[in-house]
Amino acid sequence: MFKTRFWGVRGTIACPYDSYMKYGGNTSCVTVQCDDTLLIFDSGTGILPLGNKLMANGRGNISVFFSHTHWDHISGFPFFKPAYSPNFNLDLYCGNLKKYGSSIFEVLSHQMANPTFPVPIDILQAKMKYHDFDAGQNVKVSDDIHLDTCLLNHPKGATGYRVNFNGKSVCYVTDTEHNKDRLDDNILKLIENTDLFIYDSTYTEEEYPNFEGWGHSTWQEGVRLSKEAGVKNYAIFHHDPSHDDDFMDNVELEAKEVFSDAFVAKEGMEIDFNGKTIEFGKFDDKP
Numbered sequence: 001m002f003k004t005r006f007w008g009v010r011g012t013i014a015c016p017y018d019s020y021m022k023y024g025g026n027t028s029c030v031t032v033q034c035d036d037t038l039l040i041f042d043s044g045t046g047i048l049p050l051g052n053k054l055m056a057n058g059r060g061n062i063s064v065f066f067s068h069t070h071w072d073h074i075s076g077f078p079f080f081k082p083a084y085s086p087n088f089n090l091d092l093y094c095g096n097l098k099k100y101g102s103s104i105f106e107v108l109s110h111q112m113a114n115p116t117f118p119v120p121i122d123i124l125q126a127k128m129k130y131h132d133f134d135a136g137q138n139v140k141v142s143d144d145i146h147l148d149t150c151l152l153n154h155p156k157g158a159t160g161y162r163v164n165f166n167g168k169s170v171c172y173v174t175d176t177e178h179n180k181d182r183l184d185d186n187i188l189k190l191i192e193n194t195d196l197f198i199y200d201s202t203y204t205e206e207e208y209p210n211f212e213g214w215g216h217s218t219w220q221e222g223v224r225l226s227k228e229a230g231v232k233n234y235a236i237f238h239h240d241p242s243h244d245d246d247f248m249d250n251v252e253l254e255a256k257e258v259f260s261d262a263f264v265a266k267e268g269m270e271i272d273f274n275g276k277t278i279e280f281g282k283f284d285d286k287p
């Protein structure tokens with residue numbers, strides 16, 4: 001089994017409003033299931049229902065890979081129930097803090113501290129292991145599951161990931177800002193011929209000039225990268241809080257006109273790598 005599911009697709013801040021419910025209001029959280037091994041990418045608010053579902057299983061080994069530690073990627077972590085259970089092993093990976101003399105443990109401890117949180121990180125009962133590395137290094141989860149990583153262009157850096165399993169791959173590439181005059185070589189190498197490319201598509205090309213230096217990219221850049229790298233499916237991801245469902249419907253229409261294998265990521269969407277076909281899950285199977 002090799003499948004990907006979107007639990008949170010929003011960037012910046014959660015948007016729990018009626019006009020956002022088609023694509024979803026929760027911030028970044030994506031899972032990649034490789035047979036019995038679950039990999040989680042980021043712990044935005046989308047991790048809450050995932051945590052509830054995992055608690056129903058009772059126990060498990062879970063790896064969480066952080067792109068970086070801006071709020072929209074960590075704010076769900078203190079509410080991830082498996083972290084409070086002694087029946088879970090949690091391995092947490094982060095690739096952008098080590099070179100600044102920081103660590104994922106330090107950042108998550110500060111997040112769970114007075115005066116902004118009632119209980120300290122010591123209260124967590126799961127068997128926690130913290131792994132800080134430098135983006136660009138490879139990460140081996142098991143003999144069958146290998147991750148390639150690369151450094152992204154974001155304030156204080158972020159890490160892009162490629163999961164390789166059974167000859168297939170999924171790439172999780174957020175948050176990152178493109179160069180105006182050339183495609184990002186790090187990303188092109190990471191995503192070459194991948195089955196699914198999830199990319200920071202916060203802005204449209206029309207909006208982008210107002211946000212230069214904020215560390216985000218456009219769906220049009222995602223299309224250019226996808227075409228150059230031979231990407232099989234491109235997921236538009238990290239939706240801006242000002243982009244409601246009508247807006248995202250239009251983005252998908254426009255993107256499909258120039259790259260038919262592009263689609264807008266939706267909360268609850270599941271992508272199953274069943275040969276070469278891709279199936280989308282239903283929204284009504286949320287936990």
Ligand SMILES: [Zn+2]
Pocket residue numbers: 011012070072073175238
């Ligand atoms: Zn973000």
Ligand SMILES: [Zn+2]
Pocket residue numbers: 068070154175215
């Ligand atoms: Zn960020």
